[in-house]
Amino acid sequence: MGVRGDSLASQPGVGSAAWVDGLARQRRPGPFQRTARSRPHDSWRAATLAVHAGTHDDGATGAVGTPIYQTSTFLLGGDQYAAVEEGYARDRFIYTRYGNPSQWAVQEKLAALEGAESAIVFSSGMAAISATVLSMLDRGAHVIASNELYGGTYNLFHHELPSLGMCVTFVDPRDHEQIEQSIRPSTMLIYVETLTNPLLKVVDIPTIGDIATRNRLRLVVDATFTTPLAMHVLEHGAHVVVHSCTKYLNGHSDVVAGVAMGTRKHIDQIWPRLLAFGGCLDPHACFLLERSLKTLPLRMRAHAEGAQAVAEFLAAHPKVGVVLYPGLASHPDHELASKLLSTSGGMVTFAVESDATAAHLLDRLMLMRQATSLGGVETLVSLPCNTSHATYTADQRSRLGIPPGCVRLSVGIEDPNDLIADLDQALAAL
Amino acid sequence: MRNGISVAGLSELAHEVRQEPRQGQAAYGVTVEWLSGTRAQVRTLPMVMGDRSVTREFQWLVDEPRQLGGSNHAPNPQEYLLSAVGSCLMVAYLVGASVLGIQLSRLEIELRSELDLGGFLATDTQAPVQVKGIQYSVRVSGDGTPAQFEELGRAAQAHSPNAMSLATGVPVHGTVVVC
Numbered sequence: 001m002g003v004r005g006d007s008l009a010s011q012p013g014v015g016s017a018a019w020v021d022g023l024a025r026q027r028r029p030g031p032f033q034r035t036a037r038s039r040p041h042d043s044w045r046a047a048t049l050a051v052h053a054g055t056h057d058d059g060a061t062g063a064v065g066t067p068i069y070q071t072s073t074f075l076l077g078g079d080q081y082a083a084v085e086e087g088y089a090r091d092r093f094i095y096t097r098y099g100n101p102s103q104w105a106v107q108e109k110l111a112a113l114e115g116a117e118s119a120i121v122f123s124s125g126m127a128a129i130s131a132t133v134l135s136m137l138d139r140g141a142h143v144i145a146s147n148e149l150y151g152g153t154y155n156l157f158h159h160e161l162p163s164l165g166m167c168v169t170f171v172d173p174r175d176h177e178q179i180e181q182s183i184r185p186s187t188m189l190i191y192v193e194t195l196t197n198p199l200l201k202v203v204d205i206p207t208i209g210d211i212a213t214r215n216r217l218r219l220v221v222d223a224t225f226t227t228p229l230a231m232h233v234l235e236h237g238a239h240v241v242v243h244s245c246t247k248y249l250n251g252h253s254d255v256v257a258g259v260a261m262g263t264r265k266h267i268d269q270i271w272p273r274l275l276a277f278g279g280c281l282d283p284h285a286c287f288l289l290e291r292s293l294k295t296l297p298l299r300m301r302a303h304a305e306g307a308q309a310v311a312e313f314l315a316a317h318p319k320v321g322v323v324l325y326p327g328l329a330s331h332p333d334h335e336l337a338s339k340l341l342s343t344s345g346g347m348v349t350f351a352v353e354s355d356a357t358a359a360h361l362l363d364r365l366m367l368m369r370q371a372t373s374l375g376g377v378e379t380l381v382s383l384p385c386n387t388s389h390a391t392y393t394a395d396q397r398s399r400l401g402i403p404p405g406c407v408r409l410s411v412g413i414e415d416p417n418d419l420i421a422d423l424d425q426a427l428a429a430l
Numbered sequence: 431m432r433n434g435i436s437v438a439g440l441s442e443l444a445h446e447v448r449q450e451p452r453q454g455q456a457a458y459g460v461t462v463e464w465l466s467g468t469r470a471q472v473r474t475l476p477m478v479m480g481d482r483s484v485t486r487e488f489q490w491l492v493d494e495p496r497q498l499g500g501s502n503h504a505p506n507p508q509e510y511l512l513s514a515v516g517s518c519l520m521v522a523y524l525v526g527a528s529v530l531g532i533q534l535s536r537l538e539i540e541l542r543s544e545l546d547l548g549g550f551l552a553t554d555t556q557a558p559v560q561v562k563g564i565q566y567s568v569r570v571s572g573d574g575t576p577a578q579f580e581e582l583g584r585a586a587q588a589h590s591p592n593a594m595s596l597a598t599g600v601p602v603h604g605t606v607v608v609c
Contacts, residue, residue, distance in 0.1 A: 012441040014432075015531035019585060021448075023441030023529065087436025140487025165487070185476045186485045216483040265446070268439075 003079060005099075006031035009091035011082070027264040029117035031091045032108045033101060040112040046229055047297040054108030055290065066105040068287045072096045090271050097275060102283035106290040107259070110249070113296070114228040114241060116261035120274055121286060125224065125244025126152045127279025128258030130160075132240050133191065134277075135270040136218045139165040141188040146173040146203070148196035148400070150222065150244075151388050157191075173203045179211055189218045194233065194341075195225035198349045198384045198408045199401055200324045202333035202340065209237015224248070224375075229300050230341040240266050247375030248346070250292045251299050255285050299377065302413035303346030306379075309416035310409065310423065311348045319427050321351040322403055346412070347374065352405040355385045355394070357430060361407065364426035367418060374410035379419055382408050433528045440525065453480035462492070468500035469493045508561060512541040515564060518592035523568065526582045526589070532574035541566040564596065 003009075012025040032039070033056060040053040058067045074080070074093040083092040093099060107119040122128040133156070137143065145157050147170040157168040169182045173192045190212050192203050205221060212219035221238040223231070227248045233241045243249055245257035258279075260270050274280060281289075304327070311325035323330070326337035327344030337344060352358050362370050368379040372387050382388075384406050389397055394404065411419065431437075447454035459475035470493075474486035492507060494500030505513070516539045527534050543561045548554030568586075570579050587593045 012437045014437050014529065017529055019589065020440050020444045020525060020529055023437065023444055025438050025441035026445040027442045085432045087431050087438035138485045138487070141485045185483075186487075188483060188485055213481075216478060216481055218482060265442075268442075 003092075004074065004077075005079075005083070005092035007034050008032075009088060011088070012086055014086050025088065027268070029111070029264055031099065031104060031118075033104055038105065038108060040108075044112075046113060049112040050109070050296050051294045053112035054105045054110075055294075056105065066102065066287070066290060068283055069101045070283050071100070090268065096283065097278060097280045100280075100283050100286070102286035102290075103281055106281075106286045106293065109290060109293050110228070110243075110245075110259050111261055113293070114234065114261045115232045116234055116241070116263070116267075118264045118267035119259055119261040120267055120270055121245065121281040121289070122258040122260070122274065123279040123281050123285075124256050125222075125242065125246060125258035126156070127277065128242045128244075128260045129153055129222065130156055131270050131273035131277055131279065132220055132242055132260045133161075133189065134164075135266075135273045136189050136220070136240075137161075137164075137166055138188070140186055141166045142184050142186040143168040143189045143191060144179055144182045144187060144217075145170055145191040146193060146196065147171060148173065148199065148201070149191075149193065150197060150224075153191075153222065173208070174201060176204070176207055176211065179208065180215075183215050183217070187215070187217055189220060191220045191222075193222040193225065194231065195326070195345070195347070197225070197388060198406060200225075200326060200331070200333075200347055200349055202326055202337045204336060205231070205233050205238060205340065206236040209233075212239075213237055225347060226341060226345060227296065227300060229297060230343045230345060234262060239263075240270070245289055246373065248300065248303070249296065249375075250289050251296065251375055251377060252288075252292055253373060253376035253378065253380075255288045255292070257281050257285055257289050299413055300343055300345070303375075303411055304343045306413065306416040306419060307344065307346045307348050307409075307411040310411055310419050311350075313420045313423065314348070314350045317424075317427060319352060319430055321353075321405065324349040346410060348409040348411055350407055350409070351403040352407065352427075352430070354405045355383065358383050358385070358405045358407050360430060361426050364429045365422055366425070367414070367422040368409070374408075376410065377413045379412035379414060380410040384408060432531070433524055433534050435524060435528045437528050440529070455480060465491075467493075468498070468506075469503060508543060508545060511561070512543060512564065515590070515592045515596060516541045516566060518590045519566065519568075519586050522586035522590040522593075523570070523582055526585045527572065527574065530574065530578060530582070532572050532578060532582075534570065534572040536569065536571045538569040539566055540569070 010025045012023045017023050035056040038054050038056040040049050055066050057064050073095050080092050080094050083089045103121050107121055111119040145168050161168055171178045171182050194203055209219055218239045219237055220240045221233040222242050223233050224244045224247050240260055240262040242260050245259055308327045311323055311328050314320045315323040325331060325348045352361055362381055368381045371380045372382050374380060384402055457478040461473050463471045465471055473489045477484050477486055491504035493504040494506045495502045520539055541564055543564045545561050546557040548557030549559035568583050
């Protein structure tokens, strides 16, 4: 029986060195299972990585594809005990909250797609975000965060961090001067999302990465809306990228999951928080996520094609006001989007006459599903006024730039003509 | 983890610093604010560790005993000096023991020093201002051999930044800002 874990993970050499300089262990990407079948080749492109990276066949039966390791615990021996005692337990299978082959398989696939050394999957996007953020902050820390954050992240920052002796300044993520001016001696972290919700403003990650580097700050980026396929934010100064895998990465509206990715150094700092806070991903959910990821490039292409067609239809419709889609030339950030993003994604925001009109529109849609969340194969439609921004007044929404009658579409992978027909009949009935 | 410290993590840090020396550069600071009499409030400043800034939200009081004009409300500067040396030695001893794979069950360092106030008061031109050296003893038990514990004591002092700062006498420079 070989190593039950990452076979390339070296031991530090306890007992064979006189001082720290004689220790042998270095950080390396992983932990991975290192099967010949699962290691991505350097030349593989995203569609190939999506199918093969991390996935391995079952050695005992020859079954193609990663088995589901539905277990909570693993056999222990001298190797596992040494790993715990000497501090490299993340490289061994010990207990499923620590690590499980089903988690490792999907983590390796996600890391390959993101161009990251290491990844940890979590039981939700918020579990990934909270563990990541708290791994980077100390008591008294100050955070600079986007003022257009996902509501769950806003709640973490606004309601929970102050209880832990930390504080947050919310800034316009497009106002780089405001970001610089908000930096204090106690600032430790900048936190932004690649695209804002629901206005789909494109955040200039390379510029914010430069600000973080110059000021010795950490930068965490939530890239849920853009996925690893549109941009590798780690190449632009982000230290850790987080995704809600519930959205595009899983893409079938049937799993809740999250992931944090970055260098081995940074992800190893998050791992103890996974252990402490407990948000590990169940092996069966890992299987579903890994299976879904195999079609991510195909799905994202369909999402983007559908969104472009729907956005162009809406932009030409007399009952529709503003239409926001980064792929439209009329989008205020179209130029930046063209520079940073290789795909414009599947989110489209538009406005009709009023919030009441928008509610009528949703009731008349036959095909599109009225539900929160996004990134699934089915088109979902929701109103910021009664979902993500329901706690704001109409005036406050207006000040944030959210127009009355604002509708958010997560365009699925259906035939765009059917989506357009659905919107056409619903708009005609208004 | 043995002794509550990750030797794997130490090893990774050593290799990282060897490959990228910048990651081993640390910068610290404290402010000492006079409160009243001999009493002062110390606050840590954010520190820099490699490529990142780290918040250090800690503060403590310093005072002198009544016999030296204070209220005896907090340790005095010499006691902080000894604790700074002793706690630094302790980290070094703990690291060295963990590298050797020794499980410690007890580790205690007692430090003593003496001071001739004649130097501070300038009543005796022959009296040194500085403390008359520092003596310490390490009380240790665990699964190491006496020879290992002895050698660890030497290694701990040789690798302790605070002990070596005093042993070698680092320069101390100050400026005054009138505000």
